[in-house]
Amino acid sequence: MERKVAIIGAGISGLLACKYTLSKGFTPVVFESRSSIGGVWRKTLETTKLQTPKPFYQFSDFPWPSSVKEEFPNQFQLFDYLQSYARHFDLLRHIKFNSKVVSIEYEGASDEEMQAWELWGGNGEAFSSKGKWNLTVTDTQILSTEVYQVDFVILCIGRFTDVPNIPEFPPGKGPEAFHGKVIHSMEYSAMDFASAAEFIEGKRTAVVGFQKHALDISMECSAANGEQNPCRLLYKTEHWNVPDYQPWGVPLAYLYFSRFSELLVHKPGEGFFLSLLATILSPVRWGFSKWVESHIKKKLSLEKFGMVPKHSFLKEISACLISTVPEGFYDRVEKGSIILKKAPKFSFCEQGIVVDGETTPIETDLVILATGFKGEKKLKDIFVSPAFQDCILGSPTASVPFYRECINPRIPQLAVIGFSESISNLYTSEMRCRWLAELLDSTFKLPSIKEMEKDAARWDKYMKQSSGEYYRRSCIGALHIWYNDQLCKDMGWNPKRKKGFFAELFEPYVPSDYCPS
Ligand SMILES: Cc1cc2nc3c(=O)[nH]c(=O)nc-3n(C[C@H](O)[C@H](O)[C@H](O)COP(=O)(O)OP(=O)(O)OC[C@H]3O[C@@H](n4cnc5c(N)ncnc54)[C@H](O)[C@@H]3O)c2cc1C
Numbered sequence: 001m002e003r004k005v006a007i008i009g010a011g012i013s014g015l016l017a018c019k020y021t022l023s024k025g026f027t028p029v030v031f032e033s034r035s036s037i038g039g040v041w042r043k044t045l046e047t048t049k050l051q052t053p054k055p056f057y058q059f060s061d062f063p064w065p066s067s068v069k070e071e072f073p074n075q076f077q078l079f080d081y082l083q084s085y086a087r088h089f090d091l092l093r094h095i096k097f098n099s100k101v102v103s104i105e106y107e108g109a110s111d112e113e114m115q116a117w118e119l120w121g122g123n124g125e126a127f128s129s130k131g132k133w134n135l136t137v138t139d140t141q142i143l144s145t146e147v148y149q150v151d152f153v154i155l156c157i158g159r160f161t162d163v164p165n166i167p168e169f170p171p172g173k174g175p176e177a178f179h180g181k182v183i184h185s186m187e188y189s190a191m192d193f194a195s196a197a198e199f200i201e202g203k204r205t206a207v208v209g210f211q212k213h214a215l216d217i218s219m220e221c222s223a224a225n226g227e228q229n230p231c232r233l234l235y236k237t238e239h240w241n242v243p244d245y246q247p248w249g250v251p252l253a254y255l256y257f258s259r260f261s262e263l264l265v266h267k268p269g270e271g272f273f274l275s276l277l278a279t280i281l282s283p284v285r286w287g288f289s290k291w292v293e294s295h296i297k298k299k300l301s302l303e304k305f306g307m308v309p310k311h312s313f314l315k316e317i318s319a320c321l322i323s324t325v326p327e328g329f330y331d332r333v334e335k336g337s338i339i340l341k342k343a344p345k346f347s348f349c350e351q352g353i354v355v356d357g358e359t360t361p362i363e364t365d366l367v368i369l370a371t372g373f374k375g376e377k378k379l380k381d382i383f384v385s386p387a388f389q390d391c392i393l394g395s396p397t398a399s400v401p402f403y404r405e406c407i408n409p410r411i412p413q414l415a416v417i418g419f420s421e422s423i424s425n426l427y428t429s430e431m432r433c434r435w436l437a438e439l440l441d442s443t444f445k446l447p448s449i450k451e452m453e454k455d456a457a458r459w460d461k462y463m464k465q466s467s468g469e470y471y472r473r474s475c476i477g478a479l480h481i482w483y484n485d486q487l488c489k490d491m492g493w494n495p496k497r498k499k500g501f502f503a504e505l506f507e508p509y510v511p512s513d514y515c516p517s
């Protein structure tokens with residue numbers, strides 16, 4: 001009997017899940033709430049381009065076309081690349097567009113039975129004979145609703161869309177007190193380019209945040225309004241945002257994405273020897289971090305602008321917080337068309353924003369909150385069962401408890417791709433989809449629920465040590481090879497993909513190292 005697999009979302013993760021489940025003989029159905037593929041790349045800010053170097057953000061068996069010469073392709077080139085991928089592997093016919101999955105509900109074992117399981121789904125396998133998922137799907141055009149029953153669900157709903165993170169304010173001190181307009185970066189990104197330009201033109205604008213959306217939006221505002229009408233950028237934390245990927249001429253990838261660089265870091269589940277080595281080599285780890293920090297400080301004159309972060313670059317990269325600084329950003333700060341303002345806490349008044357500890361408001365017409373997204377809420381809300389809603393995210397004081405960063409040990413017949421992050425999310429999603437396809441194909445079984453929870457706890461410990469307060473980002477970026485090795489071992493592949501000892505130790509790993517043979 002054919003097992004039915006549903007994939008929710010047709011962004012990069014959903015396309016990959018579709019491609020690899022097809023390769024194992026399944027016929028997945030992909031539900032996509034929008035009218036096209038691409039996810040975050042379907043529509044974004046005018047100035048957005050890839051910020052991961054292209055060789056790291058490419059499908060292992062489908063390289064970028066030679067016509068794309070740029071190291072950091074723009075959003076249109078990226079979108080075209082995704083379209084070609086979908087066409088090449090004939091994925092589009094499996095996608096139901098304008099189909100929003102409003103909820104998913106498990107039917108089979110009771111909560112009590114599931115509590116008693118020692119193995120995932122009762123048998124440690126992807127499928128069970130009696131468990132099914134019911135997906136309630138709304139056609140967003142005609143607003144009709146249909147229920148689909150499937151044997152396995154792959155959630156690829158993304159983390160950085162749909163549910164904005166809006167800061168909370170005491171009553172009377174939030175946006176409602178302000179006479180101007182407040183929007184989230186998500187709304188600004190959704191505008192067509194001409195409307196976005198018109199929207200900000202001539203307005204005194206404040207942008208909140210200091211990651212990629214905030215940097216890019218402040219550049220667009222400063223370009224539109226110049227020094228006469230500067231853009232205020234209100235930030236909470238200084239970050240090691242990077243001007244390039246070649247600190248002092250050394251490719252960053254050699255410092256952070258090679259086996260040698262991973263020897264410098266304590267790893268979840270490492271043995272005595274690796275732990276000792278990471279301790280002995282900790283001065284080298286410190287040296288690498290200082291090397292990059294000194295380059296960024298010098299190149300962007302961070303001291304002059306009072307923007308030197310208090311944490312290390314290692315923490316920045318381990319927490320997947322790397323954003324590239326738009327070219328000319330600090331020139332604009334120097335000239336005064338962008339004004340940086342530290343504002344760990346703020347509230348609204350009639351005229352604009354009041355930073356905590358100050359009395360004079362920053363007078364503005366428009367506030368754009370580039371304060372990120374609540375991907376966790378989106379993930380939780382798709383479940384009908386309160387028990388699953390509770391356990392999908394785990395304890396709020398731990399990282400999200402996913403085995404191999406995609407399986408919740410207590411939720412059967414379901415995987416999540418694209419939640420836990422890395423520095424190249426395409427590469428990571430592809431590795432996970434290949435692993436998942438092997439699991440669906442019964443190449444291996446999962447260990448006991450207890451074992452999986454122990455493993456998730458080891459990664460939680462690593463994430464807390466390496467990412468500090470950002471541990472909920474669930475970033476594997478600085479340990480990608482270690483992580484891939486585990487997936488490879490599960491799948492029965494040789495994890496060592498390079499030719500020769502020195503290449504294996506010092507060369508950065510890229511997606512093409514895992515090209516299907
Ligand atoms: C502007 C921007 C630029 C980025 N640049 C980089 C970069 O340079 N490098 C990098 O590594 N990462 C980058 N990222 C991170 C990015 O999120 C990933 O690289 C990757 O594109 C995520 O793909 P995804 O498929 O997991 O999620 P998404 O792209 O978010 O796709 C999720 C899809 O699921 C659909 N969906 C959601 N809910 C439902 C539902 N209930 N029913 C049906 N469909 C649903 C959505 O419509 C969407 O199409 C960027 C993110 C943003 C926002």
Ligand SMILES: NC(=O)c1ccc[n+]([C@@H]2O[C@H](COP(=O)([O-])OP(=O)(O)OC[C@H]3O[C@@H](n4cnc5c(N)ncnc54)[C@H](OP(=O)(O)O)[C@@H]3O)[C@@H](O)[C@H]2O)c1
Nearest residue numbers: 049050051160167209210211212213214236237370371372
């Ligand atoms: N390729 C590209 O060019 C591109 C473009 C846009 C986005 N992206 C990616 O998309 C993802 C989302 O980016 P994002 O910039 O929207 O979100 P983000 O990376 O989550 O950053 C959110 C920012 O908002 C700040 N913030 C959060 N809550 C706040 C509060 N209550 N008050 C003040 N500041 C607050 C954070 O400050 P703290 O750091 O202090 O917590 C941080 O600076 C990231 O992975 C990013 O790399 C990529």
